[in-house]
Amino acid sequence: MRRYLGRKLLIYVLTFFLAVTIDWLIPRFMPGDPVQTMLSRASLHAEAVEVMHGYYTRAFGLDVPVWRQYLNFWVAIFHGDLGTSVYLFPQPVIKIIMRAVPYDVFLLLPAILLSWFAGNWFGAFAARNKWLDNTLLPLGYILTATPYMWLGILLAWLFGVVLGIFPIAGAYSFSMRPHLSWAFIGSVVKHWFLPFASIFLVKFGGWAIGMRNMIIYELEADYSHYLEALGAPRGLIRKYAFRNAILPQITGLSLDLGVIVAGALVTEVVFSYPGIGYLILQAIQNQDYFLIQGCFLFIIIGVLLANFAIDIAYVIVDPRTRLGMVGESA
Amino acid sequence: MSKRKVRSETLYFALRNNKLRVGLSVILFFLVLTFVGPLLTHYAPYDYVNPLGAQPPSAKYWFGTTMFGQDVFTQFVHGLKATFLVGVVGGGLGTLIGILIGFTAGYRGGVVDEVLNMITNIVLVIPTLAILLIIAAYLKVRGILTESIFIGCTAWPWAARAIRAQTFSLRSREFVDLARLSGMSPWRIIFTEIAPNMMSYLLLVFILQFGGAILNAATLDFIGLGPTNAVSLGLMMNNAVLWGALLLGIWWWFVPPGLAIMAIVGALYVTNVGLDEVFNPKLREM
Numbered sequence: 001m002r003r004y005l006g007r008k009l010l011i012y013v014l015t016f017f018l019a020v021t022i023d024w025l026i027p028r029f030m031p032g033d034p035v036q037t038m039l040s041r042a043s044l045h046a047e048a049v050e051v052m053h054g055y056y057t058r059a060f061g062l063d064v065p066v067w068r069q070y071l072n073f074w075v076a077i078f079h080g081d082l083g084t085s086v087y088l089f090p091q092p093v094i095k096i097i098m099r100a101v102p103y104d105v106f107l108l109l110p111a112i113l114l115s116w117f118a119g120n121w122f123g124a125f126a127a128r129n130k131w132l133d134n135t136l137l138p139l140g141y142i143l144t145a146t147p148y149m150w151l152g153i154l155l156a157w158l159f160g161v162v163l164g165i166f167p168i169a170g171a172y173s174f175s176m177r178p179h180l181s182w183a184f185i186g187s188v189v190k191h192w193f194l195p196f197a198s199i200f201l202v203k204f205g206g207w208a209i210g211m212r213n214m215i216i217y218e219l220e221a222d223y224s225h226y227l228e229a230l231g232a233p234r235g236l237i238r239k240y241a242f243r244n245a246i247l248p249q250i251t252g253l254s255l256d257l258g259v260i261v262a263g264a265l266v267t268e269v270v271f272s273y274p275g276i277g278y279l280i281l282q283a284i285q286n287q288d289y290f291l292i293q294g295c296f297l298f299i300i301i302g303v304l305l306a307n308f309a310i311d312i313a314y315v316i317v318d319p320r321t322r323l324g325m326v327g328e329s330a
Numbered sequence: 331m332s333k334r335k336v337r338s339e340t341l342y343f344a345l346r347n348n349k350l351r352v353g354l355s356v357i358l359f360f361l362v363l364t365f366v367g368p369l370l371t372h373y374a375p376y377d378y379v380n381p382l383g384a385q386p387p388s389a390k391y392w393f394g395t396t397m398f399g400q401d402v403f404t405q406f407v408h409g410l411k412a413t414f415l416v417g418v419v420g421g422g423l424g425t426l427i428g429i430l431i432g433f434t435a436g437y438r439g440g441v442v443d444e445v446l447n448m449i450t451n452i453v454l455v456i457p458t459l460a461i462l463l464i465i466a467a468y469l470k471v472r473g474i475l476t477e478s479i480f481i482g483c484t485a486w487p488w489a490a491r492a493i494r495a496q497t498f499s500l501r502s503r504e505f506v507d508l509a510r511l512s513g514m515s516p517w518r519i520i521f522t523e524i525a526p527n528m529m530s531y532l533l534l535v536f537i538l539q540f541g542g543a544i545l546n547a548a549t550l551d552f553i554g555l556g557p558t559n560a561v562s563l564g565l566m567m568n569n570a571v572l573w574g575a576l577l578l579g580i581w582w583w584f585v586p587p588g589l590a591i592m593a594i595v596g597a598l599y600v601t602n603v604g605l606d607e608v609f610n611p612k613l614r615e616m
Contacts, residue, residue, distance in 0.1 A: 011451045015456060022464075144599065145592050145593075147588055269571075292467070296464070304455065
């Protein structure tokens with residue numbers, strides 16, 4: 001187990017290192033000078049621009065040698081300092097992101113977990129069941145092939161505009177300020193529901209299909225036939241098949257995180273939901289490279305943490321990893 | 331069994347597999363529409379043809395017109411072309427890189443495998459879209475082909491991993507040992523002994539990459555980082571949302587592009603499972 005987790009950890013550390021390096025490169029390789037962009041917004045005198053340019057170059061730490069900048073970046077990261085936003089100057093990037101993170105957790109955690117559990121349960125149930133296989137599984141294929149934003153748009157249009165049941169923008173009513181009351185919580189939940197539903201539905205289809213196919217593989221495996229020949233009850237065989245089929249689904253969850261992040265991003269854009277996805281779009285549109293940098297870093301950290309959590313879950317579920325029997329494929 | 335007989339048997343099951351039939355028909359339908367569609371319309375995608383602005387579907391404008399009076403059907407059929415192009419180029423490139431890395435890692439083993447596996451795992455963890463966003467934001471002028479290439483270059487990791495695992499299980503077989511003993515070069519062994527035995531598998535990988543590339547492109551286009559000089563289905567949705575088609579109820583603007591993507595990708599997935607059943611007798615419905 002130590003070998004298994006150690007290997008994973010090494011990969012994550014390397015990934016983090018590489019990701020931070022890419023992250024550091026973002027503002028430096030982007031076309032245009034971010035400082036210039038910010039100054040052109042302020043429309044100052046030519047001399048003032050020069051002075052300000054010098055000031056901001058120093059303020060953003062761009063006046064030291066490149067290798068020094070790189071080291072400084074690492075030091076700053078560990079101090080939680082991600083620089084200053086250009087678009088929302090002078091707010092620190094970390095503060096802007098911290099405002100957005102709770103919305104992402106609130107949206108993604110339930111959507112990912114619920115769709116995974118529900119999808120797996122449903123897929124296992126539908127496998128080799130003629131009626132369900134022929135009626136509801138096509139629905140699964142349709143759902144998993146649906147682009148996130150399109151489902152979001154459809155739901156927003158149907159439930160938001162045509163039926164007027166749900167709001168279609170923001171995280172809570174524009175007439176409210178965040179405070180602790182039932183009215184506010186109700187408003188938050190109401191705004192949360194449609195974005196949640198669009199991510200949930202797409203993923204639900206994917207997991208159900210995956211589980212259904214996995215179970216059929218397992219039911220056709222030699223051990224299942226052997227059990228069958230021994231006269232084991234159908235339920236027992238299915239239980240063993242399910243236990244084996246769930247493992248690739250756990251791996252699938254960690255492989256799928258990147259796609260879910262992308263899906264969440266466009267869903268947030270459709271519903272103007274103030275998470276990191278919505279933020280990153282604004283950052284790109286305003287050429288705020290420091291904010292892009294911060295969002296990218298947070299996405300990476302989030303994905304790495306989630307991956308690690310999934311690895312630990314895998315160790316708990318699959319006894320072979322604990323005994324060191326699975327090292328190669330992991 | 332002779333090779334010919336195997337082939338005809340595969341064909342026999344392929345023609346009788348409902349999933350395959352449905353999937354391929356849908357794809358064929360959209361493919362035909364892609365080529366025939368542009369001949370049925372005499373406008374260019376961004377021509378302002380209807381001075382009245384947004385109008386629902388009618389005999390003259392089959393899919394209605396956008397808020398600016400552009401013909402939705404024209405944009406739609408041209409967007410389909412972009413979708414298939416992204417699928418073929420992006421999915422093809424992703425599969426190709428996956429094949430090269432997967433074969434090398436799986437056949438060579440040892441240190442080469444360790445290094446390649448490490449790289450694959452690292453690229454696998456980094457969210458693809460984050461990378462694509464940055465590249466797309468960096469390029470001021472973007473074409474569909476550029477977009478496809480970048481999508482292909484970031485989509486290969488899972489394919490590489492899957493192909494590596496398959497190669498691993500094939501490389502210790504007797505016929506591969508025999509080929510090695512006869513002094514064949516590694517790449518020749520890979521392409522004449524190993525690859526033919528997993529052709530069906532590679533086809534399935536390509537189909538999934540095809541669908542993934544289409545969805546990735548739609549995502550990029552939707553956030554406005556798609557092609558700057560062409561029309562695509564994702565871009566249509568982007569424009570529709572940007573200009574308030576939702577609140578104005580111009581449903582004919584945003585329904586067709588998403589529906590087409592869903593149908594094409596869904597059909598690809600169904601085809602994939604159908605082919606799996608054809609190639610793998612164990613999975614056939616009883």
